[in-house]
Structure formats: structure tokens, C-alpha cells
Amino acid sequence: MTSIRLVGDELRPPEPPPRRHLISIADLTCDDVERLLGTARTFAASLERQVKKLPTLKGHLVVNLFYESSTRTSSSFELAAKRLSADTLNIKSAGSAVDKGESLKDTALTLSAYDPDVIVIRHPQIGAPQLVAQVTEAHVINAGDGKHQHPTQALLDLYTLEDELGRLEGLHVAIVGDVLHSRVARSLVQAFALVGIRTTLVGPPALLPRDFPAETTIDIDSIREADVVYVLRMQNERMEKGENFVPSLREYTARWGVTPERLRPGQKVMHPGPMNRGVEIDPRVADAPESLITNEVRSGLVVRMAVLYDLLTGGPVGVQELATAEVA
Amino acid sequence: MTQMLWQKDLSGADLVFRGARVLDPAEGIDARLEVRIDGGTIAEVAEKVDANEHRVVEAHGLVLAPAFVDPHVHLRTPGREDEETIASGTAAAAAGGYCAILAMPNTDPIVDSAAKLGSLVETARREAEVPVGFLAAITRGQRGEELTEMGELADSGVVGFSDDGVPVASAGLMRRALQYASITDRPLALHCEEPTLSHGGHVHEGRVAAELGFAGYPSVAESVAVERDLALAEYEHGHVHVLHLSAAESVDALRRAREAGVAGSGEATPHHLVLTDDAVRSLDPNVKMNPPLRAEADRRALLEAVRDGTIEAIATAHAPHAAHEKEVPFEAAPFGVTGLETAFAALYTHLVEPGLLPLETLLERMSAGPARIFGLDRPRVTAGAPANLVLLDLEREWTVGQRPFRSRSANSWLLGSRLSGDVRMTIAAGSMVFE
Numbered sequence: 001m002t003s004i005r006l007v008g009d010e011l012r013p014p015e016p017p018p019r020r021h022l023i024s025i026a027d028l029t030c031d032d033v034e035r036l037l038g039t040a041r042t043f044a045a046s047l048e049r050q051v052k053k054l055p056t057l058k059g060h061l062v063v064n065l066f067y068e069s070s071t072r073t074s075s076s077f078e079l080a081a082k083r084l085s086a087d088t089l090n091i092k093s094a095g096s097a098v099d100k101g102e103s104l105k106d107t108a109l110t111l112s113a114y115d116p117d118v119i120v121i122r123h124p125q126i127g128a129p130q131l132v133a134q135v136t137e138a139h140v141i142n143a144g145d146g147k148h149q150h151p152t153q154a155l156l157d158l159y160t161l162e163d164e165l166g167r168l169e170g171l172h173v174a175i176v177g178d179v180l181h182s183r184v185a186r187s188l189v190q191a192f193a194l195v196g197i198r199t200t201l202v203g204p205p206a207l208l209p210r211d212f213p214a215e216t217t218i219d220i221d222s223i224r225e226a227d228v229v230y231v232l233r234m235q236n237e238r239m240e241k242g243e244n245f246v247p248s249l250r251e252y253t254a255r256w257g258v259t260p261e262r263l264r265p266g267q268k269v270m271h272p273g274p275m276n277r278g279v280e281i282d283p284r285v286a287d288a289p290e291s292l293i294t295n296e297v298r299s300g301l302v303v304r305m306a307v308l309y310d311l312l313t314g315g316p317v318g319v320q321e322l323a324t325a326e327v328a
Numbered sequence: 329m330t331q332m333l334w335q336k337d338l339s340g341a342d343l344v345f346r347g348a349r350v351l352d353p354a355e356g357i358d359a360r361l362e363v364r365i366d367g368g369t370i371a372e373v374a375e376k377v378d379a380n381e382h383r384v385v386e387a388h389g390l391v392l393a394p395a396f397v398d399p400h401v402h403l404r405t406p407g408r409e410d411e412e413t414i415a416s417g418t419a420a421a422a423a424g425g426y427c428a429i430l431a432m433p434n435t436d437p438i439v440d441s442a443a444k445l446g447s448l449v450e451t452a453r454r455e456a457e458v459p460v461g462f463l464a465a466i467t468r469g470q471r472g473e474e475l476t477e478m479g480e481l482a483d484s485g486v487v488g489f490s491d492d493g494v495p496v497a498s499a500g501l502m503r504r505a506l507q508y509a510s511i512t513d514r515p516l517a518l519h520c521e522e523p524t525l526s527h528g529g530h531v532h533e534g535r536v537a538a539e540l541g542f543a544g545y546p547s548v549a550e551s552v553a554v555e556r557d558l559a560l561a562e563y564e565h566g567h568v569h570v571l572h573l574s575a576a577e578s579v580d581a582l583r584r585a586r587e588a589g590v591a592g593s594g595e596a597t598p599h600h601l602v603l604t605d606d607a608v609r610s611l612d613p614n615v616k617m618n619p620p621l622r623a624e625a626d627r628r629a630l631l632e633a634v635r636d637g638t639i640e641a642i643a644t645a646h647a648p649h650a651a652h653e654k655e656v657p658f659e660a661a662p663f664g665v666t667g668l669e670t671a672f673a674a675l676y677t678h679l680v681e682p683g684l685l686p687l688e689t690l691l692e693r694m695s696a697g698p699a700r701i702f703g704l705d706r707p708r709v710t711a712g713a714p715a716n717l718v719l720l721d722l723e724r725e726w727t728v729g730q731r732p733f734r735s736r737s738a739n740s741w742l743l744g745s746r747l748s749g750d751v752r753m754t755i756a757a758g759s760m761v762f763e
Contacts, residue, residue, distance in 0.1 A: 147542070213535060
């Protein structure tokens with residue numbers, strides 16, 4: 001597998017047909033990932049200019065439909081759409097007709113009456129984005145569905161890794177923590193496999209899914225061998241009382257918390273947020289210069305711009321022209 | 329003998345079948361024979377029969393077999409008549425080639441008293457297109473706390489007892505149920521699931537669940553319950569029937585118990601015999617069922633058990649759901665799929681045609697097998713027996729969903745599938761119920 005090439009100044013020919021939706025990393029090829037990261041890189045350059053807004057998606061409507069709380073994802077999708085001059089409509093389940101018992105299908109049909117070009121959906125249940133894709137004409141972007149997928153998170157992490165380390169292929173990333181309940185981990189494992197990154201999953205036995213197609217270990221010391229340590233949030237809210245995945249958070253932190261002592265000097269650390277400081281990640285690690293956590297947030301904006309752009313235009317043609325164009 | 333099947337009054341058919349291949353595995357018949365039915369009773373089975381001015385059905389190229397018996401159907405009545413009624417469910421059964429179906433008691437309210445059973449029997453006498461029998465709950469309200477009045481329920485005509493939909497969680501209560509059910513001579517039909525192991529699970533615990541992020545419902549959640557209940561049945565000399573087997577470990581447990589002389593029987597559904605958890609990758613709520621679709625090794629174990637007779641019955645576990653209840657994200661969807669109108673064609677297409685299961689075995693497991701388990705008269709092609717016959721066209725291909733379902737619900741796992749093997753005619757308890 002080749003490492004990700006960036007779209008340079010030259011434009012690449014239009015290749016695969018446009019994808020209608022981004023629901024799972026499993027829907028993408030290595031070429032798709034390469035194209036998306038290249039587009040994101042171009043947008044990153046455009047954001048360094050004084051006028052940060054591009055006219056690219058003027059007249060398009062992006063609906064953000066969030067059934068779960070979110071800071072990073074919802075704000076970056078909204079800003080990404082606005083930077084591309086799309087109109088945005090943000091619907092949160094609290095305070096909407098969902099409170100009155102409206103089904104997801106009916107909410108999606110209602111919103112589709114406005115002819116949105118894109119519906120970005122976050123939902124606590126696996127399969128929600130598929131349903132929206134079935135009942136509307138919009139392009140659907142999965143911003144997290146249950147424990148299934150969070151594909152834009154994985155893409156922005158690839159972007160961050162390549163930006164920081166200069167390559168993707170051949171890297172080794174240890175993903176530490178509650179893999180079982182993590183949609184981020186599921187998207188990452190697939191994305192890493194696509195681009196040739198070796199993945200090791202590390203965590204307590206009951207939080208590593210059975211029969212998962214990846215290297216797994218309970219040994220926290222193994223994280224030292226990785227180029228990058230990716231720390232997952234310990235998902236308290238998913239841990240029903242009496243489940244006993246681990247005896248206590250205290251025990252978890254003692255055994256699997258990522259501390260400076262467990263890292264090699266200079267080892268890079270990532271975390272999708274929000275963090276539980278002092279639980280899965282030691283504050284000294286979170287705040288160290290090796291932490292890429294705020295880089296991830298910055299990458300989120302350009303990667304989501306690239307995803308919106310890619311779905312609506314079907315590829316990289318004209319990226320550069322658009323990137324250099326002024327807002328009309 | 330107590331009556332256990334009810335249907336509306338229909339006139340007995342006068343018919344002659346000519347040219348069909350008559351296939352009754354339990355009677356050892358596989359020959360081109362003619363069959364005459366006088367007033368709903370098979371009068372003659374011979375190479376050449378007198379038509380007696382009856383209507384003659386020219387059935388060249390078709391198979392005439394004992395009609396099917398489905399030991400596991402949800403008729404949703406009372407409580408969810410929008411999903412199924414006794415009329416619609418039995419009409420679906422007729423179209424699927426069934427001459428008898430047994431309805432589960434997990435309705436609203438639960439069938440747990442002779443009074444509630446009585447009202448169902450009355451409805452069945454008014455509107456059932458094919459004979460229908462009823463199971464009553466093992467525990468009141470299926471709450472798993474107190475036994476139902478099994479003696480009175482048996483006298484009132486239930487075919488068995490089941491808390492299907494929920495397991496009997498307490499081993500002690502299961503033992504008491506086995507002890508008491510022995511006075512009724514009716515089997516306990518068991519939904520085997522250890523709820524503390526299946527807790528929250530939607531999908532078989534394996535690679536597919538791990539990749540997609542579903543909470544796993546492991547095979548062991550079923551097999552520990554099967555092992556427990558077979559051990560209790562052995563200890564109490566009771567008769568248990570294991571519903572909708574899904575896991576290889578459960579099949580092994582049943583085979584061992586039967587070899588040891590335990591009165592244990594089992595059933596498998598068409599969907600567990602045809603699909604694996606790989607189908608869940610579609611996230612289609614119509615492949616969500618309890619127990620879940622399992623791995624290929626489990627599917628093969630079920631198939632082998634159907635072949636060798638460890639599993640004596642094919643059951644559809646026909647579970648109708650309203651369209652709006654299945655048009656939700658996979659995780660939010662209820663468990664269950666329909667099956668009455670597709671069972672034969674699905675299994676003929678996916679198991680018989682590829683040579684995985686002999687047609688004779690399929691016919692036996694869909695008819696004589698389930699009848700035997702529940703002490704019902706076996707449908708048969710023999711003079712003197714009531715006519716319970718299905719006329720099958722093995723050549724005809726059809727697409728599921730193209731013609732309307734007779735069931736009120738359409739949550740079939742086969743929607744859009746092309747199947748071969750179709751039911752041309754069903755005669756149940758002597759009456760023509762589907763043509």
C-alpha cells in the first residue's frame with residue numbers, strides 16, 4: 001500500500017463516482033481517503049488567508065441533526081459548512097419534535113421537505129444514518145451512531161497523524177481504553193487498515209470486543225512500542241451499574257491510565273475528546289507538548305469541509321480554483 | 329381426547345388429484361398416485377381412482393404431500409390486531425401450505441388463564457381459516473414468579489405451555505413447572521436464554537457484532553439455558569421442547585440429552601437455517617431476531633441436526649411487526665420476522681435445491697415432526713384420514729413481496745428475494761383453504 005499522497009498544485013482527474021453518503025469507513029477505498037485528505041490539505045491552505053470563507057457550496061443546505069450532545073463534532077460541521085458558504089440548519093433532539101415522540105423517519109421526512117443537500121446526523125442507535133439515507137434524498141454524513149462508526153473522526157485523525165508525522169503507512173498506533181463501547185475505535189481500526197497503519201488495541205479484557213479483527217492485548221506496557229498512543233474516553237455513561245466491566249474507575253486508572261511513566265519520552269498522544277482527566281489520561285499527558293489533542297480539533301474543521309465538498313461535488317476537480325477564489 | 333385445534337366451519341371438500349407425485353415420508357409413500365377426497369376425508373389413494381363426479385385437479389408435475397404444521401406462531405391477538413389477527417394469520421398459514429398452527433401466549437394480555445384461552449377459542453371458531461391451537465403461559469403474566477393453573481388450562485385445550493419471548497429465569501421455578509406440567513401430559517416449550525448473559529444484546533457475539541459495535545448476545549447465553557433445562561427435564565422426567573435453536577452448543581446439548589433418553593425435542597427456524605450474522609451488516613431491521621442469527625458453524629450444526637432428526641421440527645416463529653416499528657434504526661427495532669408464507673419456498677430454495685437437505689426430510693420436519701412433539705394427529709396421505717394436504721409446485725419461481733402478503737405485516741427477511749417452490753393448494757382439516 002502506498003502512503004497518502006497529497007493533492008499538490010496540479011489537479012487530478014475525476015476518478016471514482018461520487019459517493020452519496022459517508023456512513024462508515026468500510027464504505028471508503030484507500031483512494032477515497034487519499035482524495036479526502038488531499039482536499040482537506042487544500043482547504044487548510046485556504047484558511048490561512050485573511051478571508052476564510054469560500055463560495056464553493058453557496059446555495060447548498062446542510063442540516064445538522066444531533067440526537068446526542070456534542071461540542072467538537074457539531075461545531076466543526078457547522079463551521080465547515082459556513083466556511084464553504086452553505087446554509088446551515090442545526091436541530092438538536094432536545095427542544096424539537098423528538099421530545100414529543102416523533103420518530104426518526106418522520107423527523108427526517110420533515111427536514112427533507114426543505115430539500116437539504118446534506119444531513120449530518122448523530123444518533124445513539126446503530127443504523128440511524130442508514131434509515132435517514134433510505135427515506136430522504138439528501139447525502140448523509142454519519143457524525144456518530146451508537147457504538148458503530150464515527151468516520152469523520154477517523155479521517156481527521158489520519159489527517160492529524162500525517163500532518164505531524166509526515167506519513168501514515170508503517171506507523172504503529174496503540175489504541176487504549178474502552179474499545180468495546182467506542183465508535184471512534186471501530187472507525188479508526190478500519191481507517192488504519194486502509195492506509196497501512198498497524199493497530200494494537202489495549203484495555204481491560206471485558207472492554208476488548210471478542211473476535212475483533214485486530215491485535216489486542218491487556219498489557220498497558222505494550223503502548224511504549226507504538227509510535228502514537230491513542231487514548232479512548234472511559235465511557236461512564238455507557239457503563240450501566242452492575243455491568244462490572246472493570247471493578248472501579250480507580251482500578252482502571254491504576255492499571256490502564258495513560259501516564260507520563262507509561263510513555264516513552266516524546267511519544268505522541270491523541271484523544272478524541274471529551275477527556276476525563278485523571279481517569280483514562282493523566283493531565284500531565286494531556287497538556288504535554290507531545291499531545292496532539294488540539295491539533296485533532298483543528299483538523300476536524302478542514303476534514304469536514306473536505307467531506308462536505310467531496311460528497312457534493314464528487315471529487316477534487318476544481319479544488320484549487322475554488323480554494324483561490326474570493327467570496328463573490 | 330381433549331380438542332386442541334379450532335377453526336371456523338367450512339365444508340368438506342370433494343376432490344380428486346390426478347398426476348401428482350404423492351410424497352408422504354412418514355408413510356413411506358413416494359409414487360405417482362391418484363387421491364380422492366369425499367367430504368373432507370381421504371377416501372382412496374391408488375394408481376387409478378374413480379372421480380365420483382368430483383372436481384378433478386390435474387396435478388401433473390406437482391407434489392402432493394401432507395400439509396405443514398407450524399408449532400411456533402405469534403398471532404398478536406389479543407392486543408396487537410393491527411399486526412395480525414387470527415383471521416389474517418391463519419390465512420397466511422393457508423397460503424404457506426399449513427393445515428395447523430400453534431399460537432404463542434405472549435399477547436396483551438398474556439394467555440395465562442382458562443378464561444383468556446376461552447375467548448381466543450371463540451374467535452378461532454369464528455375466523456380461523458386453518459385449525460389453530462394455543463399455548464398458555466408457564467407463569468402468570470410471564471413474570472416468572474407463579475405458575476399458571478396448568479391443569480385447568482390443559483382441560484380447556486391448550487397444546488402446551490410457554491413463556492416464549494422471555495425465559496423462565498429461575499431454575500427453581502422451572503423445576504416446579506416441570507413437576508406440575510407432568511399432570512397435564514403437555515410439553516413445556518422453552519425460550520432458552522440466560523438474560524444476564526444476553527443482556528442488551530442485539531446481535532450474535534462474534535466478529536460482526538464486534539466490527540459493527542453491537543452489544544453481543546453470545547451463543548452461551550442460549551446454551552447454558554438449554555443445558556440447564558435439559559438437566560432439569562432429565563431429573564423430573566419432563567418433556568421439554570426447545571424453541572428456535574440457534575447455537576451449535578445448544579444443538580450438541582440436545583443431541584446428548586436425547587441420546588441419554590431425555591424427553592427433549594427442538595425446532596429450528598428457516599432464517600436460522602439459511603442466514604448467518606453476516607446478514608446483519610445490512611443493518612436491515614428485518615434480520616433482527618431473538619435468538620440472533622449466528623455464525624456459519626452454528627448454521628451448519630442446525631442443518632445437520634435437522635438432517636439427523638435431533639431437531640424434529642421446522643418452526644417459523646412468525647412474528648409480525650407493524651411497519652412503523654421496523655422502520656427505525658436497527659438497534660431500536662423489535663426482534664422478529666414473519667415466515668408463514670415463505671417457509672417452504674425459502675428452505676426448498678436454499679437447502680433442498682443445492683442438495684443440502686432431502687425434500688423428504690424437509691416435508692417430515694414441517695409436518696409429522698411438529699405434530700408428534702405436540703401430540704397432534706399427523707397429517708397423512710392415507711385412506712380414512714382427514715384431508716390435510718398441500719400441493720406444491722417445485723418449479724415455479726416467485727419474488728417475495730410482489731404479491732400481497734395475507735399476513736397483516738410484511739417484516740419478512742426475504743423481501744425482494746427470488747424463490748423457487750410455491751404452494752398451489754392447501755387443504756386443512758378436509759376443507760380447501762387456499763388455491
